[in-house]
Amino acid sequence: MRIAQLAGRTVLLTPEGGAVDVPADCEGRVFERWDELLDWSRTATGGRPYDEAELEAPVPAPRQILAVALNYRPHTAEAGYEEPEAPLVFTKFPTCLTGPYTTVELPPGHVDWELELVAVIGREARRVPVEKGWDPVVALTVGQDLSERVAQLAGRPAQFSLAKSHPGFGPVGPALVSLDEVPDRDDLELTCELNGEIVQYDRTANMIFPIPQLISYLSDFCTLLPGDLVFTGTPAGVGNRRTPQRFLTPDDQLVSRIGGVGEMRHRFRRRTP
Structure with missing residues (x-):
């Protein structure tokens, strides 16, 4: 479905x-x-x-958007960090959501791409054991955790949420895919293309913390609610870790694809005053 x-x-x-x-x-x-x-x-x-083009974000108004940093070993390495001992969690604000085929405005700074598998919570969940970590999840969808790196990394310590929550910085879609339609929910292929060039490629089987572990961990701290979105982390290949660095510019086309789940396509333009 x-x-x-x-x-x-x-x-x-x-x-x-x-x-x-x-x-x-x-x-x-x-x-x-x-x-x-x-x-x-x-x-x-x-x-x-x-x-x-008329498809909108498949969850229009989630109450919570939780996201995980450094959840793939190659991305952790390219970012210059050691493998985390526990999930590193931040939030994106719901007003950042946009649909799967929109044009996103670029604010001043350096806007980067981060393809992610998004787990969609369908049942209220609290203190879920790892072995039942899939139980509250009813669907998967494709997500992009777009990030403006200047503001994200300016503080000491850095703060993530504001720089990742500009309007349009949470593309999701094209649909909520029920788990029975996903060929292997623990091993899905992720591909991100920028203007036809593959910039990210990995499989979700390579997550440091798989979805059941993430759900268990998150539900120990907060009650997960129906409609909540969990961005599960991005693979290696983001723009600010390239040499030279590369960021999104007007008229770029970003294609975000997860096997068995779907594909999104986005273009970009400069923000008007």
């Missing part, structure tokens, strides 16, 4: 390339009715053509 937001409506994206409105009693209650939607999706037919 692939659930998306299309021009303000919750829809099922079909394998034939169409969109079907979810039942009226599920509109606005996707996570509360998740199991019912799964049953309905198996027999839903039809579907209207749609313009992918």
